[in-house]
Amino acid sequence: MAEQVVQLPNPSGLHARPAKVFAEAAADMDAEVTVAKDGDEVNAASVLSVLTLDCHQGDEITIRAQGQGADEAVSALVELVEDGLGEQPA
Amino acid sequence: MSRHLTGRAAAPGVALAPAAVIRPPTVSDDGETGTPDEERARLDDALQRAAEQLEELAGHVNQELGADEAEIFEAHGAFAKDPELADRAHKAVVEGHSAAEAVTSAFESFRALLEASGSDYLAARAQDLDDVRDRVLALLSGGTLEVQAPSERSVIVAHELSPSQTATIPRAVIAALVTETGSPTSHAAILARSLGVPAVVGATGIVDLASDGVELAVDGHEGVLIVDPDDEQRDQVQQRLDEDARRREELESLRELPGATADGHRIELAANIGAEQDLADAVDAGAEGSGLVRTEFLYLDRAAAPDIDEQADFVSRVLRTFPDHRVVVRTLDVGADKPLPFVDREEEPNPALGLRGIRLSLARPSLFRDQLRALLAARADVGEQGGRLAIMFPLVSVPDELIEARRHLVEVAAEQDHDLHGLEIGVMVETPAAALAADRLASHCDFLSIGTNDLLQYLFAADRLLASVSELADACDPIVLRLLGDVAAAAHAHDAWVGVCGEAASDPTTAVALVGLGADELSMTRAALPEVKAALRGVTLTQCRDALSAALAQTDAEHARDVLASRPS
Structure with a gap:
């Protein structure tokens, strides 16, 4: 299992567009990926579940992966979040 | 009663x-619940078809209304494809529920979570979920979503x-x-x-x-x-x-009249075009052509670059819409904030100051040349039957960029045996560097069109979408009016015409100042055209110049605006 905490840079938080980018990337991974905030852990490939975490700018989220390519999945997703998920980072 | x-x-x-x-959409209850396997197959089929319909709708809305309006339907499509939603519905089916019941309960579980968050934004997404759910239910029952x-x-x-x-x-x-x-x-x-x-x-x-x-x-x-x-x-x-x-x-009585001041000084009043839908509206508003045709919608939200024919078709339609006027098409203007899947590029910490506008086009010449090919193909196709095409390059900051862009145009024209005679080439003046180099730019082109939105943003280093700083940048600020006056004078000295295609052109008060400083053309959102036309027809050119002089003598934007608004009439 791999796990890493990352801070969300998006000024408007994890709203629909970046959440979609994140979930689609997570769904493309071979590993099973989850994302957690404040103890709530959800399927990272589910845009609706990711939205329900109600993540705002500066929130710390934990990305965990299990199975084949878990390490690569976590580092790729962390990088995607740090780069603003297709949005201009703050 | x-x-x-x-x-x-x-x-x-x-x-x-x-x-x-x-x-609300009709949903007929089909009563019979099949085996869990049958219900699961129907459910998956309905979710998939809903996602396909929503993606199609997003594409349609992007074409008709633009990328921002399409965003919501892209999110809807992602909701219909959500694996967790499907999972919850599958579990309900296994427990013996019908596909419709399973869908309803799966959507409801997410709806409750979103509403419980207490966030207005997520509560609004809960309403979006209802929209998607109703579509899936209608597909399941053979009902209709058609309004x-x-x-x-x-x-x-x-x-x-x-x-x-x-x-x-x-x-x-x-x-x-x-x-x-x-x-x-x-x-x-x-x-x-x-x-x-x-x-x-x-x-x-x-x-x-x-x-x-x-x-x-x-x-x-x-x-x-x-x-x-x-x-x-x-x-x-x-x-x-x-x-x-x-x-x-x-x-309305002014609709057919040309844009002019009370004493007959001619100002072309054109409409900005950003999507197919804008064309009919612009004609209705009495637009004299377009001073800014945005082409980004042809590129955004798609996996592959639009082919030359598709681009040419759109430009031909615009040219045919304004047979008696000029149509200024701006080449692709995107930055790293709107990454295109088919354009390989680096991530940027600051897209507003990055590889965008003409910079991207020059760095990706095959994409740029395809666009130029499409523009020339449309011009050749329409010929005398349509308006006069002009090509404008965005975010130019040094003359070399303009010279390089022209070189591509000349080469592409030679390839197609296209006679460039009569085709106007211009620069969108959006960077302070371009504004200050107006005389050098004007000596290499036919027109300068001032994009006040970006120019103000770069001039004041203030993001116009950021409420806390956006008020710093005002087109009526005397320093802005002085700079724009210099741009216009430099252009005229080289026989180039001057347009304004930012939001400043759509404000009747600012428009008076722009005419006073020498603008030959104003291009704006079509809804603003009638009021701007009426305002300009109520003043003489001398009054515009006097109002401008008075505004230039003020110490800040607020006072300058007051002076302009109280112009003699």
């Missing part, structure tokens, strides 16, 4: 028209108007929008304002009170509705309608 109802005012104006009640839109101009009444419903009602039939739920920021309210029709939201009970064909008076200033108004009430509403109509008629 007439009935009063009060809701919340969401878009100004008054309307008096028969009601057309939009019912039964009225054929004559009506007050559209609904419990709630989903974005996908509003996108399918023909705009010409909408006299006003009234909903039981919603806020002034709901889709219906935004649509109403963009159409210039009144809207009232939060009108609880209106769906039961109004039925198809019953007359409705809508006051979008006060948020008041009168169902089946009596004679006296009709008279009052009619009076206000008459006043509005008189003003519109005044403006």
Whole structure:
């Protein structure tokens, strides 16, 4: 299992567009990926579940992966979040 | 008997028209529940078809209304494809529920979570979920999602108007929008304002009170509705309608007249075009061609670059729309904030200052040359049957970029054996560097068009979308007016014409100053055209120049604006 905490840079938080980018990337991974905030852990490939975490700018989220390519999945997703998920980072 | 109802005012104006009640989509209960495997197959099929329909709708809306409006349907498509949603529905099916029941409960579980968050944004997404759920249910039951839109101009009444419903009602039939739920920021309210029709939201009970064909008076200033108004009430509403109509008629009577000052100094008044939908509206508003045709919508939200034919088709349609006028097409203007899957590029910490506009085009010449090929193909195709094509390069900051862009154009023209004679080439002046180098740029091109939105943003280092700093940048600031005057003088010294295609051109007060400083053309959102035309026809060129001089003598934007607004008339 791999796990890493990352801070969300998006000024408007994890709203629909970046959440979609994140979930689609997570769904493309071979590993099973989850994302957690404040103890709530959800399927990272589910845009609706990711939205329900109600993540705002500066929130710390934990990305965990299990199975084949878990390490690569976590580092790729962390990088995607740090780069603003297709949005201009703050 | 007439009935009063009060809701919340969401878009100004008054309307008096028969009601057309939009019912929720029909879902027929098919009764029979199949085996879990059968139900699961139906469920997966309905979810997949819903996702496909929504992606198609997103593509359609992107073409018609632009990328921002399409975003919501892309999110809807992602909701329909959500693996966790499907998982929850599958579990319900295994427990013996029908596909419809399973879908309803799966959506409901997410709806509850989103609503419980206490976030307005997520609560609004909960409403989006209902829209997607209804689509899936309609697909499952063989029911319909099609809105039964009225054929004559009506007050559209609904419990709630989903974005996908509003996108399918023909705009010409909408006299006003009234909903039981919603806020002034709901889709219906935004649509109403963009159409210039009144809207009232939060009108609880209106769906039961109004039925198809019953007359409705809508006051979008006060948020008041009168169902089946009596004679006296009709008279009052009619009076206000008459006043509005008189003003519109005044403006309408100017429609066919060219843009000019009271003493006959000619100013071309053109419309900005950002999507197919804008064309008819621009013609309606009496636009003299377009001073800014944005081409980004052809590129955004797609996996592969648009082919030359598709681009050329669009440009041909624009040229044919304005057979007697000039059409200024701006080449692709995107930055790292709008990454295109088919353009390989680096991530950037600061896209506003990165590889965008002409910089991207010059760095990706095959993409740029395809666009130039499409523009020339459209020009050749339309010939004398359409308007005069002009090509504008965005975000130029040094003359070399213009020279390099021209070189590509000349090479592409030679390839196609295309005669460039009569084709105007220009620069969109958006960077302070370009504004200060106006004389050098003007010596290499036919026109300069000032993009005030970006120019102001770069001049004041203030993001115009950021409320805390956006007020710093005002087009009426004396230093801005002085700079724009210098740009115009430099252009004229080289026989280049000067346009303004930013938001500043759409404000009647600022427009007077722009004419005073020498603008030959103003291009704006079409809704602003009639008022700007009326304002300019009310002043002489000398008055514009005097107003500008007075504004230039002020110490700040606020005072300059006051001086311009109190110009003699």
